[in-house]
Amino acid sequence: MQIYDTLSGKKKELKKPLFKSIKMFVCGPTVYDTPHIGNARTFVTFDILVRYLRSRKFKIFYLQNITDLDDKIINRARENGIIPEQLAKKYEDEFLQTMDQLGVCSVNQYAKATDFIPQIVVQVRKLISKGKAYKIDGDGWYFDISTFPNYGKLSRRTVEQAEDGVSRIDESDKKRNRGDFCLWKFSRALSDAEVKEGEPVFAASIGAGRPGWHIEDTAITESFLGPRYYIHGGAQDLKFPHHEAEIAQQESISGKHPLAKIWMHVGFLKLSGKKMSKSEGNFLTITQLLEKHSPNTFRLLVFSHHYRSPIDYTPSLIKENEKNLLTIIGFVKKLELITSKKGVDFNVRPYIEAFHHSMQDDFNTPKALAVVFELMNKVNKVWTQLNHVSAMSIRHTIIDLFCSIGIVQLLPEIPESVQKLFEERELSRDSKQFDQADTLRKKIESLGYLIEDTPKGSLLLPKQENL
Numbered sequence: 001m002q003i004y005d006t007l008s009g010k011k012k013e014l015k016k017p018l019f020k021s022i023k024m025f026v027c028g029p030t031v032y033d034t035p036h037i038g039n040a041r042t043f044v045t046f047d048i049l050v051r052y053l054r055s056r057k058f059k060i061f062y063l064q065n066i067t068d069l070d071d072k073i074i075n076r077a078r079e080n081g082i083i084p085e086q087l088a089k090k091y092e093d094e095f096l097q098t099m100d101q102l103g104v105c106s107v108n109q110y111a112k113a114t115d116f117i118p119q120i121v122v123q124v125r126k127l128i129s130k131g132k133a134y135k136i137d138g139d140g141w142y143f144d145i146s147t148f149p150n151y152g153k154l155s156r157r158t159v160e161q162a163e164d165g166v167s168r169i170d171e172s173d174k175k176r177n178r179g180d181f182c183l184w185k186f187s188r189a190l191s192d193a194e195v196k197e198g199e200p201v202f203a204a205s206i207g208a209g210r211p212g213w214h215i216e217d218t219a220i221t222e223s224f225l226g227p228r229y230y231i232h233g234g235a236q237d238l239k240f241p242h243h244e245a246e247i248a249q250q251e252s253i254s255g256k257h258p259l260a261k262i263w264m265h266v267g268f269l270k271l272s273g274k275k276m277s278k279s280e281g282n283f284l285t286i287t288q289l290l291e292k293h294s295p296n297t298f299r300l301l302v303f304s305h306h307y308r309s310p311i312d313y314t315p316s317l318i319k320e321n322e323k324n325l326l327t328i329i330g331f332v333k334k335l336e337l338i339t340s341k342k343g344v345d346f347n348v349r350p351y352i353e354a355f356h357h358s359m360q361d362d363f364n365t366p367k368a369l370a371v372v373f374e375l376m377n378k379v380n381k382v383w384t385q386l387n388h389v390s391a392m393s394i395r396h397t398i399i400d401l402f403c404s405i406g407i408v409q410l411l412p413e414i415p416e417s418v419q420k421l422f423e424e425r426e427l428s429r430d431s432k433q434f435d436q437a438d439t440l441r442k443k444i445e446s447l448g449y450l451i452e453d454t455p456k457g458s459l460l461l462p463k464q465e466n467l
């Protein structure tokens with residue numbers, strides 16, 4: 001299994017550690033708003049990859065943090081006149097609920113920043129004692145990036161370039177280097193108004209205050225995974241400064257490197273060619289997506305793009321994936337009509353191997369999907385002549401392969417009432433009552449299903465709304 005590592009710029013072999021799990025951490029959401037389809041892309045992607053690896057007998061411990069303490073949360077809470085805790089809880093619940101709806105269930109452990117304040121303080125203290133952190137009076141503790149020569153390695157930036165992407169909490173004109181980032185912000189640095197409006201403050205030996213963003217993650221990962229682990233993942237825009245800062249912090253604390261053996265970054269998602277932006281109305285939440293499309297459709301869309309490539313989400317793109325999913329379902333259902341013991345054999349093995357071969361090459365999912373379509377094209381030419389055993393083995397193969405990437409239930413359940421109408425229609429046809437058969441067909445169609453007549457019999461299939 002080869003995976004591209006952003007840090008080295010090379011593909012690396014993912015080995016199965018003996019008797020141990022592969023430790024993996026993915027940067028989770030900052031819970032200050034309704035999750036959008038860009039978030040969905042990242043987390044569905046990692047869900048696909050982890051599920052696939054597990055199906056190939058890799059044992060994985062998958063950890064994800066939830067940033068429930070951050071400037072964005074504080075600002076949004078202030079706008080809404082509520083305390084940050086309340087706002088974070090609301091969006092955390094919403095996030096977990098939408099993940100559930102999307103079928104993202106591969107995460108073993110979610111960890112919230114506010115549950116790790118003591119661990120964060122311990123990390124800051126270690127950095128102070130090693131001379132990596134310095135204090136700005138009335139402001140906070142900062143990491144001195146000049147003490148970490150490898151700063152910028154992941155994102156391929158120099159220390160001089162390290163100044164963009166600095167958030168409000170990191171701003172101070174008293175910093176030693178412009179790219180230095182805040183580890184701990186003193187509460188007395190905040191104005192009275194801010195404290196009054198519920199800005200969270202934690203008592204600590206390093207001074208009452210609250211943590212910076214990057215230190216949340218390393219405190220959480222060190223707690224669960226230790227100072228080094230196998231895979232660190234996240235969205236591409238976190239590479240700098242967030243992941244760079246994580247490396248600097250944790251490697252400075254432990255003196256061990258690398259923090260992670262493999263760094264994985266998922267590509268962006270654009271909406272109709274533009275960066276998603278709520279203020280400009282170019283925005284789609286996960287809930288809005290799922291009102292119109294099934295989780296399986298979205299998962300297929302994600303799967304049809306390489307995880308490192310960008311996705312340009314458009315209404316026609318999701319429609320195209322819906323059509324593809326219906327084609328796959330129709331194909332699988334069709335094979336169920338093959339009951340004869342006699343007929344031609346079909347060897348599905350080479351296709352299974354080609355699928356895994358593509359997946360094992362840095363999760364080349366578009367290629368893996370192309371293998372499935374190639375198999376379907378080949379089979380379509382001969383399907384009526386197949387024997388039952390071959391037809392079933394192709395059917396199982398398709399179902400299994402999709403199950404391995406989290407499309408667990410490829411075939412939607414059809415309500416009994418619709419199934420009954422379908423059977424009645426079959427009987428009407430057999431007894432040549434074509435008018436009645438036609439009426440039943442129309443009724444079935446009005447319920448969101450359709451009938452496809454094939455040389456081997458009729459198929460009852462879902463329409464897009466019943467995927």
Ligand SMILES: [Zn+2]
Binds near residue numbers: 026028217238242
């Ligand atoms: Zn993170």
